[in-house]
Amino acid sequence: MPALLRRVRRLAAARSRCAGSKAWHFPTLAVHGGEALDPSSKASTPPLVLSTTFAVSEPLSFSANELRASDPWVYTRWANPTVRQLETKLAALEGAPSGEHCVAFGSGMAASVATMLSLLSAGDHVVVSDAQYPGVAEVCRHTLRRFGIAADFVDASEPRNVGAALRKGATKLVWIETPCNPILRLTDIAAVAALAHGAGAELAVDSTFATPCATRPLELGADFCVHSLSKYLCGHGDSIGGAVVGRSAERIGAIRAEGGMHHGGVLAPFNAYLIARGMATLPLRMRAHSENATAVARWLEAHPGVERTNFPFLESHPQHELARRQMAMASGMVSFVLKGGKAAAEQAARRMMEELELVHYAVSLGHQRSLIYLLTTEDLAERPGSSYELVGEQLATYRRWAGDGIFRMSVGLEDSRDVIQDLRRILGPSGLDH
Numbered sequence: 001m002p003a004l005l006r007r008v009r010r011l012a013a014a015r016s017r018c019a020g021s022k023a024w025h026f027p028t029l030a031v032h033g034g035e036a037l038d039p040s041s042k043a044s045t046p047p048l049v050l051s052t053t054f055a056v057s058e059p060l061s062f063s064a065n066e067l068r069a070s071d072p073w074v075y076t077r078w079a080n081p082t083v084r085q086l087e088t089k090l091a092a093l094e095g096a097p098s099g100e101h102c103v104a105f106g107s108g109m110a111a112s113v114a115t116m117l118s119l120l121s122a123g124d125h126v127v128v129s130d131a132q133y134p135g136v137a138e139v140c141r142h143t144l145r146r147f148g149i150a151a152d153f154v155d156a157s158e159p160r161n162v163g164a165a166l167r168k169g170a171t172k173l174v175w176i177e178t179p180c181n182p183i184l185r186l187t188d189i190a191a192v193a194a195l196a197h198g199a200g201a202e203l204a205v206d207s208t209f210a211t212p213c214a215t216r217p218l219e220l221g222a223d224f225c226v227h228s229l230s231k232y233l234c235g236h237g238d239s240i241g242g243a244v245v246g247r248s249a250e251r252i253g254a255i256r257a258e259g260g261m262h263h264g265g266v267l268a269p270f271n272a273y274l275i276a277r278g279m280a281t282l283p284l285r286m287r288a289h290s291e292n293a294t295a296v297a298r299w300l301e302a303h304p305g306v307e308r309t310n311f312p313f314l315e316s317h318p319q320h321e322l323a324r325r326q327m328a329m330a331s332g333m334v335s336f337v338l339k340g341g342k343a344a345a346e347q348a349a350r351r352m353m354e355e356l357e358l359v360h361y362a363v364s365l366g367h368q369r370s371l372i373y374l375l376t377t378e379d380l381a382e383r384p385g386s387s388y389e390l391v392g393e394q395l396a397t398y399r400r401w402a403g404d405g406i407f408r409m410s411v412g413l414e415d416s417r418d419v420i421q422d423l424r425r426i427l428g429p430s431g432l433d434h
């Protein structure tokens with residue numbers, strides 16, 4: 001390797017390491033991780049680099065297979081300074097050593113699919129949680145199967161279900177989500193990691209609902225931690241993005257080369273800039289989301305019209321003990337089932353669309369604004385062709401958490417009293433109102 005190229009690589013590697021001297025505490029990493037003063041301007045706020053191409057001073061290979069994360073900037077689909085800054089910040093928050101352990105994508109779905117299609121081949125087998133983000137469930141059910149990759153869906157809240165589905169030699173990946181959409185059931189990451197590794201498989205954890213403020217999956221033994229950046233990490237509902245962080249820079253390099261550079265679903269620099277700006281306040285926001293959601297969950301739990309409230313930090317959550325062990329805080333996600341079945345739920349949903357003044361009846365989560373949405377069990381889990389297509393015992397288990405339909409609520413950063421007042425408008429008073 002020519003001396004100049006070596007020197008450029010050393011400089012680039014040093015830049016990607018300014019992740020944050022590992023000694024910094026979490027809120028400091030959220031603010032400063034991945035950032036460094038721009039040498040030419042000394043700007044305190046890092047510049048947004050929109051350039052798609054970069055002048056190079058040495059011949060470089062044009063093959064994705066030859067490229068390393070520490071190479072000089074060449075082309076923004078390969079790597080971009082603003083995107084790398086976000087990757088380095090997220091790696092630092094997830095406890096990974098450098099920006100080379102993280103690769104960002106244009107959405108959470110792009111990150112998930114890039115991870116699967118970069119790591120799996122025809123003939124492989126995956127074990128997947130039976131309740132999770134519907135898009136990922138559908139990819140496992142349809143896309144992976146078309147490419148000859150078999151998927152088994154299990155209730156991953158019982159590690160032994162994962163263990164029973166593992167096929168030694170064939171299972172390459174276990175994919176879980178905790179807390180999982182929309183029922184907020186948890187999976188014991190350390191227990192499932194041990195089982196997966198025992199069978200020669202890797203473990204990927206979608207940690208979108210938890211965020212690194214609550215849980216750091218890599219530290220619990222996961223090999224990959226996947227995020228939709230569109231949710232809490234951005235935090236303001238104005239950018240779509242995704243990322244995967246890994247224990248091994250080589251494995252992440254493989255996802256970057258194939259899933260990023262070849263499949264091409266990379267994150268735009270402008271979105272990376274907005275998301276990284278949101279990440280600076282993640283620790284403050286998550287504390288407020290958790291406090292507000294706790295107040296809303298307690299109000300719902302005491303409500304005579306509410307059949308069931310799912311919130312990991314309520315003592316009534318069946319995995320409350322695991323929540324305390326695995327999650328440092330709750331996040332803003334609460335889900336609940338109304339008494340009266342599907343008709344009552346659909347009627348309440350219609351009233352929410354028309355009468356809520358503050359909470360938006362809308363999909364997505366993790367924004368500063370509170371959001372609520374009804375997911376009926378028929379539509380999400382039961383109907384042939386639904387995202388989960390559950391039958392038998394698995395459907396019965398899902399129904400215990402979600403009844404005929406579950407309201408998924410993302411409690412925002414408003415004053416929780418105002419959020420509760422808006423819910424009271426639809427649901428009437430709770431036992432806590434006097």
Ligand SMILES: *Cc1c(COP(=O)(O)O)cnc(C)c1O
Pocket residue numbers: 107108109110133135136177181206208209227228229230231240241242
């Ligand atoms: C939103 C979400 C996704 C998909 O992310 P997008 O950014 O919308 O593509 C994946 N997993 C979970 C848990 C999500 O909430």
